[in-house]
Amino acid sequence: MDKIKADAGILTEEQKTVPIPVKRENVECIDEPALEDYQTEQKAGMKWSFTLPVILLLFVAIRFIFDADMFLSDLTRLISIVSFLIWGFAIAYSLDPLVTFFMNKVLHKMKKGKRGLAMLFAYIIFFGIIAFLSVFILPIVGENIIYIASKVPEYWNNIQKWWAGIGESLSDDSIVNHYVLATGERINKLLSDYFNSSDFNRQLKDLGTGILNTALGATQFLINFILALVMSIYMLGDKKNMMRETKRITYAVFKKKTADNLVFATAKTNEIFKKFFLGKGLASVIVGVVTFIFATIIKLPVPLLQAFIIGVTNIIPTIGPVIGAIPCLLLTLFFSPVKAFWLLIFILILQQFDGMYMSPKILGDTLGLKPLFVIVGVLIGGSIAGIIGALLGTPTLAVISFFIKRYTDKRLQEKRLEI
Incomplete structure (x- = not known):
């Protein structure tokens, strides 16, 4: 019976208890003290990888608390020095979806040179947009601004006549009539005093200096733009290697769990920012085009300028439409109060x-923020970094909100609580 089992490859009870010898020909003997030293060095390296960032953050915080003005001045100087790197990253980040689209949808059958050709198509579109804005949009917008400046006295006279007409339509003894006339006289006096004041004349004199500074700034901007363009080409062309090396460094410095969390956080942040800017950009273009059509139909003054203002400011969530509507309404009010009313209804x-409807369809639940938090993000970002901060404030707050919610859900699950 045992012979039959042996022939079939089945171990008997006695054979199961016999230890199986292991060949150690290729097994390298590891010195236990050396292994302990290696583990100690690894733990020390991990400790310093967390300690150094904490020390740097404390140094920055102390510098900011005790000398905020100098800290902000140094930070501004540093940003101006590396501005071409920041703008290069911004250009590369903006064009990356186009490059990915061409690689995956248009050039997917190519085996070699796919990324280079996709980058070429993306930069052609990029320069095409710049050329279109420079040739067709910006000159017309500039002409509209000059036209508005020349028409300000005429528009102001129209407003005065309209205001006086309201006063005449009321009874002479009414309180409303007295208030309307008094308010009109007060506004007229304030504007007259301003245009005749030394401050206004000084501002006119400073205009020449401002034009010279603008010319010098434009030259510096052109140099930075060329450098940023070159950096963006390198970043897009070497994207795969840069991402791989960054990932290698992350896993080399941090523990695997920490590195996994950092990689996930980076990917999620990238997803939220890209969806936000692509979605809001598309929605803003649609809003601008629809506004231009409406302004052309009812013959508003400078329709392209108004559509441009409303479309661009629409990128800023919640507050942006209000910011864009105010100058457009004031401009139309100078021209025709009735048309200003219809423009307000349209907006x-x-x-x-x-x-x-439109933004939820395009963005989906990318932000996941209540309107109050959207406003907070815009205000905080705008107070820190102006227009750019207002644009980045909402998606940044959306990222923070996502990870706070994720952490909260995880802790509640660990405690087996449903709230």
Whole structure:
């Protein structure tokens, strides 16, 4: 019976208890003290990888607390020095979806040179947009601004006549009539005093200096733009290697769990920012085009300029439409109060459509923020970094909100609580 089992390759009970010898020909003997030293060095390296960032953050915080002005001045100087790197990254980040689209959808059958050709198509579109804005949009916008400046006295006279007409339509003894006339005289006096004041004349004199500084700034901007363009080409062309090396360094410095969390956080942040800017950019283009059509139909003054303002400011969530509507309404009010009223109605309807239907369809639940937190993000970002901060504030707050919610859900699951 045992012979039959042996022939079939089945171990008997006695054979199961016999230890199986292991060949150690290729097994390298590891010195236990050396292994302990290696583990100690690894732990020390991990400790310093967390300690050094904490020390640097404490140094920055102390510097900011005790000398905030000098800290902000140094930070501004540092940003101006590496601005071409920041703008290069911004250009590369903006064009990356186009490059990915061409690689995956248009050039997917190519085996070699796919990324280079996709980058060529992306930069052709990029320069095409710049050329279109420079040749067709910006000159017209500039002409519109000059036209508005020349028409300001005429528009102001129209407003005065309209205001006086309201006063004449009321009874002479009414309180409303007295208030209307008094308010009109007060506004007229304030504006007259301002245009005749030394401050206004000084501002006119400073205009020449401002034009010279603008010319010098434009030259510096052109140099930085060329450098940023070169950096963006290198970043896009070497994207795969840069991402791989960054990932290798992350896993080399941190523990695997920490590195996994950092990689996930980076990917999620990238997803939120790209969806936000692509979605809001598309929605803003649609809003600008619809505004231009409406302004052309009812013959508003400088329709392209108004559409440009409303479209660009629409990128800023919640507050942006209000910021864009104010100058457009004031401009139209100078031209025709009735048309200003219809423009106000149109903007309200358009923003309701954008906020309740179009943006949710395009963005989905990318932000996941209540309107109050959107406003907070815009205000905080705007107070820190102006227009750029207002643009980045909302997606940044969306990223923070996502990870706070993720951490909260995880802790509640560990405690087996449902709230």
